[in-house]
Every structure is written in C-alpha cells, then in structure tokens.
Amino acid sequence: MALTSSPEQPLPVRTVSRALGEWISRLGRVWVEGQVTQISRRPGMNKVFLTLRDPVADVSLQVTCTRAVCDAVGPALVDGARVVVWGRPSFYAGRGTLSLDVFEIRPVGVGALLARLEALRQVLAAEGLFAASRKRRLPFLPTAVGLITGRASAAERDVVENARRRWPAVRIVTREVAVQGPLAAGQVIDALRELDADREVQVIVIARGGGSLEDLLPFSDEALVRAVAAAFTPVVSAIGHEQDSPLLDYVADVRASTPTDAAKRVVPDVAEQAAIVAQLRARARRVVEQRVERERRALADLRGRPVLAAPHRELDRRAQDVDALARRARRCVTHAVDVAGRDLTHATARLRALSPAATLDRGYALVQDAAGGAIVRDPVALTSDQALRIRVAGGSFGAVVTDLATGGDVAPASSARGATVPGPAPAPPPPREMDPAPDPVP
Structure with a gap:
C-alpha cells in the first residue's frame, strides 16, 4: 500500500526506510550474474564484502556473504572473475544502503581464464x-x-x-x-x-x-x-x-x-611550470636583493668607521707617536753620551792620578842606568863615573855619578818601581807613601 504524506504531515525517515526494506524484501531470492571487482575480508569478521559489477553497463551492487560461502568457491574467486550468485536483496535501514545477501556463489568459466x-x-x-x-x-x-x-x-x-x-x-x-x-x-x-x-x-x-x-x-x-x-x-x-x-x-x-x-x-602542465618558474625567479630575486642589501650594510658600516671617515686623523696620531718616539730616542742617546762622557772624564782623571807622569809633574825624577836601562833603586848598586839617564816631567837628560852617599843626604825613592832623586827644583816636603806606580811609558 502506498504511503500517504503531505507537506503538513511528512513521513519520518524511519518509516520510509522500513517501507523500502519491506518492498525490496518482496523480490525474494534471485540468481544474479556479474563480475567481481573487489573482495574485502576483514579480520575477525565472519562476513565477506564483494562488489558485483555488470559486465556491460556501469552498474555495480554490494554483496555480502559468509566466509564459508566465499571459501567454498576456492581460489577462483578473485578480482575480475565472472560469477553467478544466489541471494536476496536487503535494505539496511540504519545507513540506507542496498546490498545482496548471497547464499551461494558459482564461477562462470572466467576462473580458469584468470x-x-x-x-x-x-x-x-x-x-x-x-x-x-x-x-x-x-x-x-x-x-x-x-x-x-x-x-x-x-x-x-x-x-x-x-x-x-x-x-x-x-x-x-x-x-x-x-x-x-x-x-x-x-x-x-x-x-x-x-x-x-x-x-x-x-x-x-x-x-x-x-x-x-x-x-x-x-x-x-x-x-x-x-x-x-x-x-x-x-x-x-x-x-x-x-x-x-x-x-x-x-x-x-x-x-x-x-x-x-x-x-x-x-x-x-604549462601553467604549473610557469608558476614554478615565476616562483624560482622571485626566490632568486629575493636572494640577490638580500645579498646586495647585506653587502650595502657592510659597506656602510665600513665607511662609518673612524679610520675611513677621517683617514688623516689616524695619520696625525701616528705622526705624533713618531715625533714622541724620536724625542725620546734623542733624549736617551744624549743622556747616554753625557753619562759616557762623565765616565770617560772620571776614568781619565783616575788614570792621570795613577800615571807615573803625574808623579814626575810633582818634581820627582826617574833614574836609569844609561847602558842597560835598569832603574836605580839603591845607591849601593852605583859606581863612580857611572853614566845615568835622568827623566823628569819636562824630558830626560844624562848624568854621571860623582858622589855616592848612603846616609840621609838622599831620601829613599817613594816609587815602588825605582829610585828617584830630587830634581833641580827646591826640595819639596817629604812625600807621603803612595801606591806603586806602573812602569813609565818610554
């Protein structure tokens, strides 16, 4: 019996689904031929799901069967196999789907071909x-x-x-x-x-x-x-x-x-390739612009440094350093020369003080044997008429021994290197003991 409805009294979805199920179940069990296009065996489920497609028209139907029915066909039940199934159409009201509950599957020659x-x-x-x-x-x-x-x-x-x-x-x-x-x-x-x-x-x-x-x-x-x-x-x-x-x-x-x-x-795709090229060009442009900007900033930093902003300033500072070092070197050299001059003056004074010529300058004389050049230290070693060589501060002259006196008439020589006798100058006061003088330079 047809269902009656109106915009004011519409039918609920459950009523329509139940009616569809009742109308579809009136078809009963039928034999259907088709081509298996998809087999789904889910683990843990006794149900096997297949898709049965019409070999000519683009029409397919969902098929469900038990594992026992599916296994009874054997390896011939694969994708692409043409089969004849015996089943009953059923409508699942919960999801509104139509399927064919199959109780028997028979391959139709294609299994051997597959x-x-x-x-x-x-x-x-x-x-x-x-x-x-x-x-x-x-x-x-x-x-x-x-x-x-x-x-x-x-x-x-x-x-x-x-x-x-x-x-x-x-x-x-x-x-x-x-x-x-x-x-x-x-x-x-x-x-x-x-x-x-x-x-x-x-x-x-x-x-x-x-x-x-x-x-x-x-x-x-x-x-x-x-x-x-x-x-x-x-x-x-x-x-x-x-x-x-x-x-x-x-x-x-x-x-x-x-x-x-x-x-x-x-x-x-020309559009895709053009987009890729445009993207790569934009990317390359960004990379180049970033590189140029980075180099520009680096150049600006270099130009902003004091050494490049005012190069002469560094040169002036270096010139001042050179002048300061030159003055310092001049002072050091002058000081060293002055110290060396004072040292030389002191050494010269000490050398003159210790020189035998200084002793001669004070009025002493150096008596030597005219023949051998031996220095006379004791009158006992002299003989009468012995030729002598007398050396004084102004030079030297010869003499002959005419009188020998061993008493206090003649004072002993104060030099450690030889005897001396008073010169022609007035007799000075008795000399003090002195360090032995070195041999005179001829």
Whole structure:
C-alpha cells in the first residue's frame, strides 16, 4: 500500500526506510550474474564484502556473504572473475544502503581464464620483465607523444584533450587499432613497433576505456607483453579503470589509472611550470636583493668607521707617536753620551792620578842606568863615573855619578818601581807613601 504524506504531515525517515526494506524484501531470492571487482575480508569478521559489477553497463551492487560461502568457491574467486550468485536483496535501514545477501556463489568459466593469466604473470615475472630496475623514466617535455587507442574512442579524446590543455605545443602521433577481439593484440603490436621506430616519438601511450575481463584480454597477450618489454621508447599503460590490471600494466614503464591520468603523466602542465618558474625567479630575486642589501650594510658600516671617515686623523696620531718616539730616542742617546762622557772624564782623571807622569809633574825624577836601562833603586848598586839617564816631567837628560852617599843626604825613592832623586827644583816636603806606580811609558 502506498504511503500517504503531505507537506503538513511528512513521513519520518524511519518509516520510509522500513517501507523500502519491506518492498525490496518482496523480490525474494534471485540468481544474479556479474563480475567481481573487489573482495574485502576483514579480520575477525565472519562476513565477506564483494562488489558485483555488470559486465556491460556501469552498474555495480554490494554483496555480502559468509566466509564459508566465499571459501567454498576456492581460489577462483578473485578480482575480475565472472560469477553467478544466489541471494536476496536487503535494505539496511540504519545507513540506507542496498546490498545482496548471497547464499551461494558459482564461477562462470572466467576462473580458469584468470588462473591461466596468473600462471603467465608468474612466468613473465620470473623472467624479470616486470622488474622495477628495467623501467625507464619518462622525458620531462617530449616533442611528440605516440598514442595507440581505438578509433574515435573516449580514451583518445581524453588523452589528446588533456595533453593539449596542459601543453598546447605537444604533438600527438595517433595510431588507431582494434582494442578488443582476436585481432586487437596483433594490431597493437604493429602500431607499437611503428611508433618505436620513429625517433621523434619519445613516449608511447597505450590507452583503452573500461570493460569486462574478456574485453581486456588482448592487453594480457604474451606477445604484446614481450613487445612492450623489447621497445626502446618508454611505454605508458592506460587500460581500463583503476581496478583493471592487465599484464600490460606490469610490463609498462609507467601505469596510469585512466587515459586522463596518462595525459597528465606524459606532459607537464604549462601553467604549473610557469608558476614554478615565476616562483624560482622571485626566490632568486629575493636572494640577490638580500645579498646586495647585506653587502650595502657592510659597506656602510665600513665607511662609518673612524679610520675611513677621517683617514688623516689616524695619520696625525701616528705622526705624533713618531715625533714622541724620536724625542725620546734623542733624549736617551744624549743622556747616554753625557753619562759616557762623565765616565770617560772620571776614568781619565783616575788614570792621570795613577800615571807615573803625574808623579814626575810633582818634581820627582826617574833614574836609569844609561847602558842597560835598569832603574836605580839603591845607591849601593852605583859606581863612580857611572853614566845615568835622568827623566823628569819636562824630558830626560844624562848624568854621571860623582858622589855616592848612603846616609840621609838622599831620601829613599817613594816609587815602588825605582829610585828617584830630587830634581833641580827646591826640595819639596817629604812625600807621603803612595801606591806603586806602573812602569813609565818610554
């Protein structure tokens, strides 16, 4: 019975949800065919969640079943498998979601196909065709992009429009081929080899829209996989949607989730690159301006220093220091000369006081033997008529002994080096004892 409502008397959400659940439960248990696109086994839960997609239309349905039902299918229940399920539609009123409670799952031939593809994948992986070390980097800005896709397909339109929107100058070299059916793999291989031989083409994109597992089988062909591995030009795989994963995705240098994503990967965005260049230029300008400003401040600091603000001031101060040092040196030298002169005067006076010539100046005489030059110290050593040499302060003269007296007529010599006799001057008072005088200089 239809529910009645009005703006004045609206129905609560719970009433509508309960009615939807009752209407959906009237369908009962049904057999449904579809393609498994997602399997979620959550730890600790007995429920398994699957997504069942229509192989032709873009329609999917959530499926729930117990682990026992899922395990009964075995390894054939994988993503991409086509199955027939027996279940009952149910509406969860709490969240307003529709799902299919499944009681039995039967694979429909695709499981064996998926098993063969898995075996082929393992063989190719063991040969190293899927190794990350052999994958090549895409060029930053290719001059020409090769595109292998279906004739007038949505994938071609997505790649071309997005690539030219990002970089208008890019050149697209398109090769239209069959993208499903028994002839697809051979045509894709021929187009790949033709574009790989063109040296202007720097990257190749193989694109196709979504489809069932059977529709995408040509892109898991072993010959195509080996041809992509042998190509010299980097290859981008853009097959189906995110959940689709043919063997071409494993061997390609770059895997794009969609054709649109492939266009974004092969050419850069001119607006983004212009923004990056502008950002780098602004950054470089700031760095240069900061450097110039720092050097300007350093130069201003140097110019503000006293030594540069008034250079002659430092020269004047240094000149004053030199003058002060010169006067000090002059005083020191003069003082040293004066001290040395006084020392020389004192030494000269002492030398004169100690010299035998000073003794002669006081009226004493030096008596020597005229023949041998020996100094006469005692009259006993003399003989009559002995020739003598008398030396006085004014000079020397000869004499002859005429009289010998040993008494007090003649005073003993006061010099320690020889006897002396009074000169012609009047006899002075008796001399005092003196230090022995050195030998006179001849």
